[in-house]
Amino acid sequence: MSCLSWPFKDLFAVWLAFRINDDVGISDYWRMKLKINEGNKWVVTALSLVIFFFLMSASPLVADDSASDADWHYGAGIYLWAPKITATTPKGDAQLPFYQILDDLQMTFMGIASASRDKWTLSMDVVYMDLKEDVNRDREFQGPGNAELNVTGDVNLKNWIVTPTVGYAVLDSEQTRIEILGGVRYLWLKSSLALNLNGNERVNRSVSESYWDAVIGARASIKLNERWFLPLYFDIGTGDSDGTWQGFAGVGYEFNSFNTVLAYRYLDYKFDESNVVMEEMNVKGPFLGLMFKF
Numbered sequence: 454m455s456c457l458s459w460p461f462k463d464l465f466a467v468w469l470a471f472r473i474n475d476d477v478g479i480s481d482y483w484r485m486k487l488k489i490n491e492g493n494k495w496v497v498t499a500l501s502l503v504i505f506f507f508l509m510s511a512s513p514l515v516a517d518d519s520a521s522d523a524d525w526h527y528g529a530g531i532y533l534w535a536p537k538i539t540a541t542t543p544k545g546d547a548q549l550p551f552y553q554i555l556d557d558l559q560m561t562f563m564g565i566a567s568a569s570r571d572k573w574t575l576s577m578d579v580v581y582m583d584l585k586e587d588v589n590r591d592r593e594f595q596g597p598g599n600a601e602l603n604v605t606g607d608v609n610l611k612n613w614i615v616t617p618t619v620g621y622a623v624l625d626s627e628q629t630r631i632e633i634l635g636g637v638r639y640l641w642l643k644s645s646l647a648l649n650l651n652g653n654e655r656v657n658r659s660v661s662e663s664y665w666d667a668v669i670g671a672r673a674s675i676k677l678n679e680r681w682f683l684p685l686y687f688d689i690g691t692g693d694s695d696g697t698w699q700g701f702a703g704v705g706y707e708f709n710s711f712n713t714v715l716a717y718r719y720l721d722y723k724f725d726e727s728n729v730v731m732e733e734m735n736v737k738g739p740f741l742g743l744m745f746k747f
Contacts, residue, residue, distance in 0.1 A: 527567065528745060530744040573619070574632060583610075603650070606646070608644070610643070614639065627676070629674070641661065642662050666694055672687075687699070687700050700719045702717060714741070
């Protein structure tokens, strides 16, 4: 297959292969068992670390039980997620732990905004991530002169996850607020591949792919006392993907003008059979967030 006709799935498989050094079902040409020259990539800005990602979207911090009157209440949040990514492929599972995500991280942002009035809550969650893996590998081929092939370049993966939702409180008491919600989850992925063979450019390709999924779910905030509370979230949906769902549970502490939350978060995607690289992807890990109230 020529390089110009590669679909996104092939480029993403190349990135997985370079990053985790695993067999993910692509051609033998890309399965070269070569050593990655990692280098030190821990140059991440303080801003990126504060608002650190990864994965994934919903709005678990928006369950603000203060919005129980006719006034509008607004919120904005940033949070840190330290996930592990697992992709199920036709050749088995491929895992990408958090330290490797951080090693490849170029830039990330995760933010949320909400507006609540009485029983209604409007929220928007936005995630951006940019990963880049530098490639520097050598392979010796059997034959006259034992020729050596040097492969250099980079594989870049960017994604946006945008989730707008509308929630309605079916229970709104002093101790508990439970909302049912509906919305969409938009996943956009762009993969770029640039490779040089023995110093000559052979591949320079960039493609993208997107998924729209409708989601429904529920969100809750349960007060334990004046300061401590339990935030809970769940959604499920389908559309361009074969199915996606997300769960979130943790504990929070309320200050005068903001909340803090420590929790565990899980996001799962299933793809149709035409996706020859990934059948399923899940992202899971601990989560620390701040939600400011206005």
